[in-house]
Amino acid sequence: MPGAFDGINMATTALWASQQELDVTGDNVANVNTPGYSEQAVTVSEAPTSTYYSDGAQQQQGSGVTVDSVNRVRSALLDAQMNSAQSTLGTYTSLSGNLQQVASVLNDTNGTGIGNDIDQFFNAWSALGSNPNSAGATTAVQQAGLNLTQDVQSAASQLNQLSGQANGQVQSTISQVNTLAKQIAGLNSQIVQAQATGESPNSLLDQRTQALSDLANLVNIQTNTNSDGSVSVNVSQFDLVDQGGAKGFPTTYNAANGTVGSAGATISVTGGQLSGLFQSINAIQGDQTQLDTIANTLTTQVNGLSTTGKTSTGTTGVNFFDPSSTGAATFQLSSTVAANASSIAAGTSGNSGDGSLALKISNLQSSTTLPGLGGQTISGYYQGLIGQVGSSASTYQNSLSTQQAVITQITGQISTTSGVDLDTQMADMLKYQQSYSVAARALSIFQQTTEDLLTAISGA
């Protein structure tokens, strides 16, 4: 026999369920802009039915609705895809950013850069060789040498600064990796505790998903979900986070090898911003080496000739560039030449009309046999450097755009599954509001019925 108050009980469960559904919808609306928030959904099922015998037959009657759980709608597959895409995005973000800055330093597009300086330097020697008597031509050689050395030095010092910046970014990235690892380990233990008591720690899970995605942007990671609900994180076989907590990610690194950690226990970094930073540092290093080659070649070759010179006043053995300079950073005129343009010899005989030496120096410009330049002229070698810097910056910029499109696409897919759509939430809210109203109305009818019954009994 069904009980007299079954209807009231049933309507009450309906009120509870609608109330909870409205709460969850409200929560979804509140978190519409929260990064990493997953839409939550209430799972309800029919409450256990009760069985009774009536008219000699077995009858079933429902007892309302039960709220089973509040679930977050999430696809583990998409999350894994997102992490991997984030690692690639991180790499391209730092590479593109840093190499774009290198391209700005060496942005020789309006004919006023080092390329022009090299031309003007050799042109000044050509003019001096062709007119060795002109004092103006000697001063022009000194001035052209000064412009060249200053511009090369300035480029070298800016590249050095960029390299320093990138190294600084490595330090802060490693420290961010450690912060996120600790955060993930902390969330792991909270999630394990919550799940052990049968709760659904949805917001903790969202936070962990977001932290993992952030971490993937910094360094290549592999994740594995353990049976207790915790997530283990590896960076190239190194256990960054396991069930025991977060391990310290090494702060020592070797950019050239693309590894962190000291010898014997190195971890190779193959993705994320950290990898991009290592590659940037190496690229800047490569550009610096090429700039050094230009400076050193000029110093060696021009000095090799200038020291054989003799001015009309008999000065001999003058180095044009400072012979003690090593590389582009210290590339400068020798103190003798810097102090006095008339110490520059145009010839080797001391005759005022001997421009043979100046012409030999001018001819260095078209020489393709200078050691260290790979069979190119000095200008050609410099143009090669510019081409390489420009195309790396351009390539990584394109890669970054492509990867951003990939991220947008995955974000779209995740959004389709887990994102909050206000229109849907509004529609749901109307539905739950209606359910609540109807349940309340039912309750009031049940209450009226019961009261009528009581009145009938007491009136008898």
Added chain:
Amino acid sequence: MNVSTAYRYTQIDNNISAAALAMQNAQEEVSTGKLFNNISQNPVAAVTSLSLQSLQNQITQYNANLAGLKSNLGAGSSALSSMSTLLDQANSIAVAASNGSQSTSAMTAYATQISSIEQSLVGLANTQGPDGQYVFGGQKNNAAPFTASGNTLTFNGDTNNVNVEVGPGTTIPSNVDISGTMTTLFSHLEALKSDIQSGSTANISKTDLANIQSDINSVSQTNGAVGVTLDRVSQLTSENTTRLNDLTTTISNTDDANVAQAASQLQLAQNTYQAALSASSIGLNLGLVNFMPTTSG
């Protein structure tokens, strides 16, 4: 399909940013008149342009060298022409002196004229170029190369060339070596002078006239050679000028924006940006919440 509100806003944001970036690039192209302002925008064109500019710089220098060469050789050539004129005068004097009917005073006047011609010739042989260098002094060109003392002429210069670079590894001397010619003709004029003074008309007609004729030939040959070089200088200069013009065009084709095209692209980018903004403002206003009753029951 469920599209999250946050994602919709992000997409709108991305679209507006992309349209704004395209407009900015188009604006930059129009305002700078250049196809690229950073080597990363077009690395291949940037390097091409750089190497063309380098070539342009070199050729500009060769033309500057050629201009210096032209004025130097021009000074030499006009000195040589004047020398020829003077030698013609000496020749006329020798012819007049050789006929044997001249008075002693006339012969003395002829000798004086020859002396003066000698002085003028030495002056011309010490001609200076635009930078003060002596055109006929070889590499020792900062002091007068010829000094006449009594009946001897001394050459203080040398016979080394002052080479001017006119192309990669190509040079043309800017000096003219007349040391041999000058020494010979000076001794010939001295001999003529002495024969006039001594009245040796036979010597004048037999030897001196022939010598002076040969000196005239040798000076005009030298001048002819300078003329050929000057022609070559002009030819090289004009070839270089043509190449410079071609290079300027090529560089402009590599570097410079087609203004009409760039302007229409800018217009297109502006329209796209405006469309993105207006589509977004319509999209952003839409939402079920706007159509729901504000108060219930």
